[in-house]
């Protein structure tokens with residue numbers, strides 16, 4: 389099982405995947421849609437190949453995703469793991485990798501989809517929030533849920549403190565789920 393990670397930002401989740409010995413060897417590519425994003429340097433430091441693209445250079449999303457697919461097929465990637473990839477996945481990738489694209493989101497979906505989920509939860513005053521790992525469909529943070537972990541709000545904590553606790557959950561949960569998904573498929577094949 390070979391995996392590709394799509395990320396646009398800091399890459400702390402990418403880092404957590406690479407720190408997990410069971411997954412690290414399966415990750416063959418980082419796809420990034422933001423030249424200059426910190427995650428690119430992280431991938432280079434780990435010796436992971438990077439495909440850095442500028443979506444605006446492509447006339448359509450289909451053309452943009454076709455470039456990615458060509459690379460994924462060349463590397464024989466089985467899975468796409470989104471880790472802070474700030475772009476909706478289009479039909480071209482979805483049809484090619486049906487049931488093989490997974491995302492992590494910093495809330496208990498379906499609550500607080502989209503941007504700034506931690507801030508949305510913080511301001512709303514909910515007593516619990518958390519992290520969701522889910523399959524990707526055409527919507528924004530809408531696909532079938534694979535795993536969720538709740539955390540209780542601590543009275544008086546700042547948004548930044550809540551964010552740090554959410555990130556700590558993400559960094560543990562995502563590598564574990566990825567490991568299980570890849571392991572299950574490998575067992576099915578045996």
Ligand code: GRF
Nearest residue numbers: 398399400401472492493494
């Ligand atoms: C994470 O909170 C993830 O849940 C969301 O985007 C953020 C990415 O952070 N989809 P990082 O780049 O992995 O630090």
